[in-house]
Amino acid sequence: MSKVAPPEELAKVDHTPPKKGWMDMPVELKEGRWCYGSKPKDHEVIGLPNPRSWSPGDEDWKLPENWQEIFLEGMRERLDKFRSFRLFMDICVRCGACADKCHFFIGSGDPKNMPVLRAELLRSIYRGEFTTAGKILGKLAGGRKLTYEVFKDLFYYFFQCTECRRCSLFCPYGIDTAEVTMIGRELLNLLGCNIDWITGPVANCYRTGNHLGIQPHAYHSMVEFFCEEIEEITGILPEPSLNRKGAEILFITPSGDIFADPGTFTAMGYIMLFHYLEGLGLDITWSTYASEGGNFGSFTSHEMMKRLNSKMYAEAKRLGVKWIIGGECGHMWRVCNQYMDTMTGPADFLEVPKSPITGTVFENAKSHKMLHICEFTADLIKHGKLNLDLSRNDQYKLTFHDSCNPARGMGFFDEPRYVIQNVANNFHEMPIDTIREQTFCCGSGSGLNTDEFMDMRMRGAFPRANALQHVHDKHDVNMMACICAIDRATLTTLCEYWVPDVEVIGIHELIGNALILEGEKKRTMNLRGEEFPWVEEEEAEEAAAEVILEAAEEGVEAAAEEVADEEAAGEAEGEK
Amino acid sequence: MSLEKLLQQKKSVILERWFDSILETYPADTRQFLKKKKNRFANPVAHEISRGIEEIFNNILKDANSEDVSPFLDKVIRIRAVQDFSPSQALGFIFDLKKLIRDELAENMGESRISEDLWELERKIDAMGLMSLDIYTKCREKLYELRVKEVKNRVGRLIERANMMCGIPEKEGDPEVCNTDNLT
Ligand code: SF4
Ligand code: SF4
Numbered sequence: 232m233s234k235v236a237p238p239e240e241l242a243k244v245d246h247t248p249p250k251k252g253w254m255d256m257p258v259e260l261k262e263g264r265w266c267y268g269s270k271p272k273d274h275e276v277i278g279l280p281n282p283r284s285w286s287p288g289d290e291d292w293k294l295p296e297n298w299q300e301i302f303l304e305g306m307r308e309r310l311d312k313f314r315s316f317r318l319f320m321d322i323c324v325r326c327g328a329c330a331d332k333c334h335f336f337i338g339s340g341d342p343k344n345m346p347v348l349r350a351e352l353l354r355s356i357y358r359g360e361f362t363t364a365g366k367i368l369g370k371l372a373g374g375r376k377l378t379y380e381v382f383k384d385l386f387y388y389f390f391q392c393t394e395c396r397r398c399s400l401f402c403p404y405g406i407d408t409a410e411v412t413m414i415g416r417e418l419l420n421l422l423g424c425n426i427d428w429i430t431g432p433v434a435n436c437y438r439t440g441n442h443l444g445i446q447p448h449a450y451h452s453m454v455e456f457f458c459e460e461i462e463e464i465t466g467i468l469p470e471p472s473l474n475r476k477g478a479e480i481l482f483i484t485p486s487g488d489i490f491a492d493p494g495t496f497t498a499m500g501y502i503m504l505f506h507y508l509e510g511l512g513l514d515i516t517w518s519t520y521a522s523e524g525g526n527f528g529s530f531t532s533h534e535m536m537k538r539l540n541s542k543m544y545a546e547a548k549r550l551g552v553k554w555i556i557g558g559e560c561g562h563m564w565r566v567c568n569q570y571m572d573t574m575t576g577p578a579d580f581l582e583v584p585k586s587p588i589t590g591t592v593f594e595n596a597k598s599h600k601m602l603h604i605c606e607f608t609a610d611l612i613k614h615g616k617l618n619l620d621l622s623r624n625d626q627y628k629l630t631f632h633d634s635c636n637p638a639r640g641m642g643f644f645d646e647p648r649y650v651i652q653n654v655a656n657n658f659h660e661m662p663i664d665t666i667r668e669q670t671f672c673c674g675s676g677s678g679l680n681t682d683e684f685m686d687m688r689m690r691g692a693f694p695r696a697n698a699l700q701h702v703h704d705k706h707d708v709n710m711m712a713c714i715c716a717i718d719r720a721t722l723t724t725l726c727e728y729w730v731p732d733v734e735v736i737g738i739h740e741l742i743g744n745a746l747i748l749e750g751e752k753k754r755t756m757n758l759r760g761e762e763f764p765w766v767e768e769e770e771a772e773e774a775a776a777e778v779i780l781e782a783a784e785e786g787v788e789a790a791a792e793e794v795a796d797e798e799a800a801g802e803a804e805g806e807k
Numbered sequence: 808m809s810l811e812k813l814l815q816q817k818k819s820v821i822l823e824r825w826f827d828s829i830l831e832t833y834p835a836d837t838r839q840f841l842k843k844k845k846n847r848f849a850n851p852v853a854h855e856i857s858r859g860i861e862e863i864f865n866n867i868l869k870d871a872n873s874e875d876v877s878p879f880l881d882k883v884i885r886i887r888a889v890q891d892f893s894p895s896q897a898l899g900f901i902f903d904l905k906k907l908i909r910d911e912l913a914e915n916m917g918e919s920r921i922s923e924d925l926w927e928l929e930r931k932i933d934a935m936g937l938m939s940l941d942i943y944t945k946c947r948e949k950l951y952e953l954r955v956k957e958v959k960n961r962v963g964r965l966i967e968r969a970n971m972m973c974g975i976p977e978k979e980g981d982p983e984v985c986n987t988d989n990l991t
Contacts, residue, residue, distance in 0.1 A: 253836075264891075330840070331849070336837075337849075337852065338852065338889075340834065340840075340852065340890060341834070341837070341891060443961070443962060445962075452968055453965060456968045490961070490962050490963075490964055491961055491963060491964060664846070664849065665848050682953075682957045685953060686950065690889050693852070694848070694851055697855070698848055701847075720957070720960070720961075724957060727949070727953055728949055728950065
């Protein structure tokens with residue numbers, strides 16, 4: 232009989248990875264760690280180079296003959312054009328301060344997920360191909376040549392970065408690896424190496440107006456559907472307007488809120504809020520043309536981001552509105568707030584946003600003329616314009632997840648918290664080093680929220696989940712609020728794997744629950760159509776009260792009868 | 808001295824070694840990071856593993872049943888199930904414990920009582936190995952389930968609205984059921 236190794240030996244096979252410098256580590260693309268390759272039909276619609284069927288798992292990626300030339304030329308062009316990029320290539324001292332700050336490294340333990348090494352993938356090519364020392368000394372000077380292997384490595388790791396910028400927060404030189412990733416993805420894009428989950432939505436958005444390619448009548452139908460649901464819950468049927476010319480404000484939100492739970496409940500919240508404000512002078516319209524707030528173009532190239540963004544101002548102009556409100560969003564807000572003005576502006580045909588209800592002029596949006604709905608709502612609450620019943624959110628013990636783009640990218644911390652604390656009674660923060668500017672990414676941002684990437688996403692999600700677990704254990708938190716449409720979907724998955732007792736909610740869903748609409752019926756369920764947990768108890772109490780009342784009434788009747796009998800008897804006696 | 812007492816005495820050494828042997832399964836650069844297990848929020852993997860194995864060890868010492876130890880196994884395995892490991896690599900750490908204990912107790916091996924108790928203890932560890940297999944499989948199943956769920960949910964409400972999928976009602980006369988369950 233042949234000898235079988237003992238189990239502990241068997242399990243030990245290949246336990247310890249070989250000790251090697253990172254440049255010598257074999258490039259191994261593992262399934263579940265890469266996203267499917269972009270499809271030729273989408274390349275054709277948006278004019279991306281090199282349309283072909285391919286998969287990152289293939290040996291041959293079908294690159295054009297002169298791919299190295301194209302890549303290096305693209306790199307040279309960007310080194311000249313973007314001073315920040317050249318600086319980021321030059322000044323890193325490899326101090327390691329950023330190394331353990333990336334959620335993908337923390338969760339995966341793969342050293343190439345350290346931000347410093349992620350950027351070094353490109354930096355080594357910069358040294359090896361563009362600097363004299365690197366050209367001569369090669370590896371000794373941290374340089375290397377752009378080989379096919381190296382190219383695949385770039386693809387693998389730039390599509391394992393969510394462009395969350397957490398690492399940049401800790402870099403003494405302010406090096407932003409997210410920007411290195413953005414440039415890296417642009418270069419990959421020059422050779423037609425993008426992922427299906429980005430190019431598909433980009434192509435749909437370009438052609439039909441939103442990521443899923445949903446047509447105007449379907450969009451309209453969904454809004455109607457929400458109104459019917461609202462009627463069922465409140466007894467009131469709102470009538471929001473779509474594509475209405477001459478409205479004062481245009482409302483644009485990520486399409487995820489329209490088509491997928493739990494974003495749909497947030498969309499219902501918007502509709503209810505707008506309905507409530509109609510009587511106070513709000514004049515707002517939705518649009519089926521600007522039916523996508525998100526911009527997956529921003530995960531492709533700056534040109535593509537601009538192309539997709541242009542419809543916002545175009546629609547504002549066509550409808551003749553005065554300014555724009557954006558729905559609860561993450562990267563959308565970054566694109567609108569940080570880039571839109573210079574990229575697609577100037578929006579000189581619009582006016583500085585001024586709340587028609589409170590009169591507040593939003594100077595912060597003076598130039599690009601667009602507000603985040605949380606700013607708008609926080610201002611309403613501050614001025615006491617909303618009639619709210621906080622107890623309708625009592626079933627939730629809330630925490631708040633700062634989405635990377637609004638929070639770390641834009642410093643948008645307080646408005647959402649202000650709103651939450653004014654519409655709900657139970658709120659608990661996660662630990663300080665995991666929120667606000669130090670927030671941990673959901674692990675699925677920048678277009679990586681696709682299902683085939685699940686292993687990697689769950690690794691990246693672990694630091695966030697771990698902090699969530701803490702407040703769940705300590706305060707019984709059962710609901711995580713956020714203001715990003717991608718997060719509403721991805722955090723739901725995160726919770727199901729890591730902290731199954733917690734669900735995810737948008738802030739305007741909380742508003743919708745608490746808002747007391749004029750003439751509404753007694754609410755017995757939340758926007759999800761779930762009966763409030765106290766309804767059964769209340770009904771039981773009411774039923775009990777009724778029984779007592781009936782008994783009391785019966786008792787009174789009996790007593791009255793008795794009195795009447797006695798009286799009758801007395802009278803009879805008197806008569807005697 | 809009984810095996811249990813001996814193991815109690817040597818608990819911290821064994822746990823230290825066990826933790827180190829788990830770190831051995833990660834690349835060198837990562838090991839350095841995981842060794843600094845101080846802040847549970849900055850270094851959640853190291854924190855969960857070290858807490859998890861301590862509880863697992865405590866449960867082995869106690870006459871614990873499987874329900875008690877399972878949540879702690881879950882903590883560690885749930886992490887390793889999504890990392891770069893094959894199933895055997897992900898779960899190997901359970902079996903490593905046997906060798907670690909034997910090494911630690913080398914000088915006491917002659918005592919007949921100890922070796923008898925050790926045999927019992929190792930059976931327990933084997934049983935835990937089998938439980939781990941279940942947990943690992945559940946984690947992987949969950950990941951596939953979540954993938955399907957996401958794909959379904961992406962346009963779930965639209966399909967519900969569009970009445971595009973109308974299933975056969977359970978009983979004759981019932982209204983048609985329109986849902987998204989067939990959409991994969
Ligand atoms: S930007 Fe975020 S995902 Fe990318 S390397 Fe930095 S921390 Fe990691
Ligand atoms: S913190 Fe900055 S300088 Fe230090 S290694 Fe990271 S990118 Fe380089």
